[in-house]
Amino acid sequence: MCGRPRRVTATDVAKATGVSRATVGFVLNNTPGQSITAATRAKVLAAAERLGYTPYAPARALRSGRTSIVVMLLSQLPGGPVVNAVTEHLTALLAEDGLTLLVHMHPGRDEPVSALWGVVTPAAVIAFDRAWDEELAPLRRAGIPVVTPFVDPPDDLDGAVPVMMQRIGRLQVDHLVLAGHTRLGFALPDDPRLAPMAGDRLEGARFACAELGLDLPQVATVPLEVAAAAEAVAGWRAGPAPVTAVCAYNDEVAIAVLSGAHRLGVAVPGELAVIGVDDVPLAAAVSPPLTTIATHPATLSRYLYEALAAALADGPVPHRPATEMLAVTVRGSV
Amino acid sequence: MCGRPRRVTATDVAKATGVSRATVGFVLNNTPGQSITAATRAKVLAAAERLGYTPYAPARALRSGRTSIVVMLLSQLPGGPVVNAVTEHLTALLAEDGLTLLVHMHPGRDEPVSALWGVVTPAAVIAFDRAWDEELAPLRRAGIPVVTPFVDPPDDLDGAVPVMMQRIGRLQVDHLVLAGHTRLGFALPDDPRLAPMAGDRLEGARFACAELGLDLPQVATVPLEVAAAAEAVAGWRAGPAPVTAVCAYNDEVAIAVLSGAHRLGVAVPGELAVIGVDDVPLAAAVSPPLTTIATHPATLSRYLYEALAAALADGPVPHRPATEMLAVTVRGSV
DNA sequence: TTACCTTACTAGCACGTGCTAGTACTAGCA
DNA sequence: TGCTAGTACTAGCACGTGCTAGTAAGGTAA
Numbered sequence: 001m002c003g004r005p006r007r008v009t010a011t012d013v014a015k016a017t018g019v020s021r022a023t024v025g026f027v028l029n030n031t032p033g034q035s036i037t038a039a040t041r042a043k044v045l046a047a048a049e050r051l052g053y054t055p056y057a058p059a060r061a062l063r064s065g066r067t068s069i070v071v072m073l074l075s076q077l078p079g080g081p082v083v084n085a086v087t088e089h090l091t092a093l094l095a096e097d098g099l100t101l102l103v104h105m106h107p108g109r110d111e112p113v114s115a116l117w118g119v120v121t122p123a124a125v126i127a128f129d130r131a132w133d134e135e136l137a138p139l140r141r142a143g144i145p146v147v148t149p150f151v152d153p154p155d156d157l158d159g160a161v162p163v164m165m166q167r168i169g170r171l172q173v174d175h176l177v178l179a180g181h182t183r184l185g186f187a188l189p190d191d192p193r194l195a196p197m198a199g200d201r202l203e204g205a206r207f208a209c210a211e212l213g214l215d216l217p218q219v220a221t222v223p224l225e226v227a228a229a230a231e232a233v234a235g236w237r238a239g240p241a242p243v244t245a246v247c248a249y250n251d252e253v254a255i256a257v258l259s260g261a262h263r264l265g266v267a268v269p270g271e272l273a274v275i276g277v278d279d280v281p282l283a284a285a286v287s288p289p290l291t292t293i294a295t296h297p298a299t300l301s302r303y304l305y306e307a308l309a310a311a312l313a314d315g316p317v318p319h320r321p322a323t324e325m326l327a328v329t330v331r332g333s334v
Numbered sequence: 335m336c337g338r339p340r341r342v343t344a345t346d347v348a349k350a351t352g353v354s355r356a357t358v359g360f361v362l363n364n365t366p367g368q369s370i371t372a373a374t375r376a377k378v379l380a381a382a383e384r385l386g387y388t389p390y391a392p393a394r395a396l397r398s399g400r401t402s403i404v405v406m407l408l409s410q411l412p413g414g415p416v417v418n419a420v421t422e423h424l425t426a427l428l429a430e431d432g433l434t435l436l437v438h439m440h441p442g443r444d445e446p447v448s449a450l451w452g453v454v455t456p457a458a459v460i461a462f463d464r465a466w467d468e469e470l471a472p473l474r475r476a477g478i479p480v481v482t483p484f485v486d487p488p489d490d491l492d493g494a495v496p497v498m499m500q501r502i503g504r505l506q507v508d509h510l511v512l513a514g515h516t517r518l519g520f521a522l523p524d525d526p527r528l529a530p531m532a533g534d535r536l537e538g539a540r541f542a543c544a545e546l547g548l549d550l551p552q553v554a555t556v557p558l559e560v561a562a563a564a565e566a567v568a569g570w571r572a573g574p575a576p577v578t579a580v581c582a583y584n585d586e587v588a589i590a591v592l593s594g595a596h597r598l599g600v601a602v603p604g605e606l607a608v609i610g611v612d613d614v615p616l617a618a619a620v621s622p623p624l625t626t627i628a629t630h631p632a633t634l635s636r637y638l639y640e641a642l643a644a645a646l647a648d649g650p651v652p653h654r655p656a657t658e659m660l661a662v663t664v665r666g667s668v
Numbered sequence: 669t670t671a672c673c674t675t676a677c678t679a680g681c682a683c684g685t686g687c688t689a690g691t692a693c694t695a696g697c698a
Numbered sequence: 699t700g701c702t703a704g705t706a707c708t709a710g711c712a713c714g715t716g717c718t719a720g721t722a723a724g725g726t727a728a
Contacts, residue, residue, distance in 0.1 A: 353707080353708090354707070354708045354709075355708090355709095356707080356708060356709075356710090357706085357707065357708075360707090368706085368707090369704085369705055369706055369707085370706070370707080371705095371706070371707090374706080374707085393713090395713095396712095396713050396714065396715090397712075397713055398713090399713075
């Protein structure tokens with residue numbers, strides 16, 4: 001019959017109630033400074049309920065000039081469990097402020113920002129890729145705050161993710177050295193998309209070794225495949241002064257190292273200690289259970305939330321030392 | 335100085351060019367049936383570029399009555415690598431049609447739809463939780479197509495995800511039986527949020543066993559923790575007729591089973607075969623490498639894309655047999 | 669009675685866009 | 699010369715909302 005069911009507008013509610021559209025608006029928005037009879041208020045609310053009225057988001061945004069949408073821009077790099085947890089926490093935190101988090105995974109090639117920006121008009125943006133900093137300039141120019149945790153803020157280095165990444169590498173080294181190890185290895189992931197983050201973590205490990213007067217860590221790429229991982233382990237164990245402990249880029253890589261060691265009959269942690277990053281659920285389920293750096297997504301999310309809230313209120317970015325977000329989860333692999 | 339930098343509108347471009355706003359619209363939208371001088375067109379485009387004009391999404395949506403946004407509604411259950419891959423693929427597929435995929439992870443408690451719906455007004459919605467089917471009724475009433483792959487469509491059972499889940503369980507059993515096993519176990523995940531999907535997979539496995547004349551699989555919950563997993567394995571191995579092969583809910587649980595077996599000295603696959611689901615990157619990196627059911631995210635994504643495209647065009651839902659999306663990846667654990 | 673205040677509303681503008689209806693001007697043809 | 703057809707535009711409506719300015723009715727005070 002009717003090709004497309006027309007949507008219910010405030011005018012429809014007004015007609016059904018017998019009042020003006022303005023009154024409907026006042027009732028539904030609880031506009032302060034307006035005196036509305038209890039009877040009228042009840043009638044309007046009943047009609048709105050009955051007709052199934054929902055304010056039309058674009059019209060509201062057009063009129064008010066802002067939306068309650070926060071867009072989180074992710075690049076292709078596979079957001080592991082940590083990113084998922086952060087998304088979940090941040091969604092809940094923003095929801096308390098009436099903000100809705102929408103995640104957009106950007107497909108490569110063509111430019112993202114201009115396209116996305118012509119489609120959503122968010123109240124704020126969190127961009128998780130340092131390559132986009134320049135592309136987001138138009139957004140900033142239009143007054144939309146952009147939080148880029150992967151780009152160093154000049155005055156608060158502790159809040160930046162690269163610094164946190166370096167601190168992760170440093171923590172790994174500290175923990176291994178505390179356990180008595182002096183000849184360390186570093187296990188890089190195979191996926192080239194992870195190279196930037198891996199580089200930061202390795203940098204932190206290198207720096208820590210240098211500071212402690214140790215040799216720089218012996219670097220190897222460890223694919224997620226038993227035979228290849230075993231090869232890497234063999235490389236570390238070869239020579240007159242073999243590596244006795246390995247910092248893995250993350251728990252996945254760490255588990256691969258574990259498997260490689262198992263295949264070669266190298267005892268963990270007896271002959272080779274392994275420490276991961278992320279504290280993935282599986283970390284407790286492998287044998288031996290994996291000692292790892294937990295990133296505490298809740299704290300990271302709260303930091304992002306506060307940075308976002310500050311940006312929306314034109315306030316200063318909050319100071320949140322990276323150390324609060326990181327903790328060694330000691331299990332059995334070191 | 336200026337509190338908030340006013341955004342550049344088509345009127346600004348018109349003023350800068352010296353033409354009317356209508357002309358600007360015709361040029362920027364390439365409106366057919368309009369004759370615009372090459373000179374005017376060039377002037378308008380130059381001014382738009384120079385001023386950094388971007389059409390304002392809410393105004394456009396208000397006028398045209400539709401957006402190019404597709405919202406993917408996820409529930410809290412941790413979207414593992416499969417969901418991530420689907421998101422990535424689907425984003426790319428929709429981008430080819432000029433559609434933007436935005437993912438919203440719904441935080442529990444309060445109702446999602448009415449809130450979200452008052453914020454974005456998408457062109458279509460994919461909802462990944464069967465509980466939302468009723469809540470999405472207002473959307474359908476407003477003419478917004480809603481694809482719910484987790485709810486059985488009455489006429490095309492093969493496209494529904496529950497059926498696919500059951501088929502997964504069935505495939506696991508088939509593969510184990512083909513390898514000579516007759517006494518099977520089923521490893522459930524610990525996370526209660528996964529219960530619905532786990533139930534479907536178990537159902538499929540049960541059905542397959544019944545069809546093949548075998549005893550129903552011996553069910554155990556396997557937490558992601560070595561000791562607990564070992565306990566489950568011990569349970570399977572106890573008694574006069576021990577289980578010789580286990581279908582795990584997914585690869586994570588399967589790896590936990592592997593670890594439990596390893597701790598007890600139970601040889602895999604010699605004494606106990608294990609088959610997972612998902613073909614997670616780690617599956618190839620554990621020892622022994624995990625035989626698993628790969629879900630082929632690309633095919634699943636294309637099915638979702640086609641269902642979406644059909645819904646947007648008021649066409650019929652495409653038929654896509656679940657078997658195309660599933661394949662056994664044979665490694666070493668069976 | 670008139671001026672003034674409060675209550676309970678209503679009329680209608682503005683947001684920026686897409687697009688229809690209209691207009692001035694020129695060219696072609698009888 | 700008059701009439702039509704086409705070109706190259708412009709004026710302005712409509713989308714649904716938030717909100718300001720206005721207005722009628724009723725009560726109080728001088």
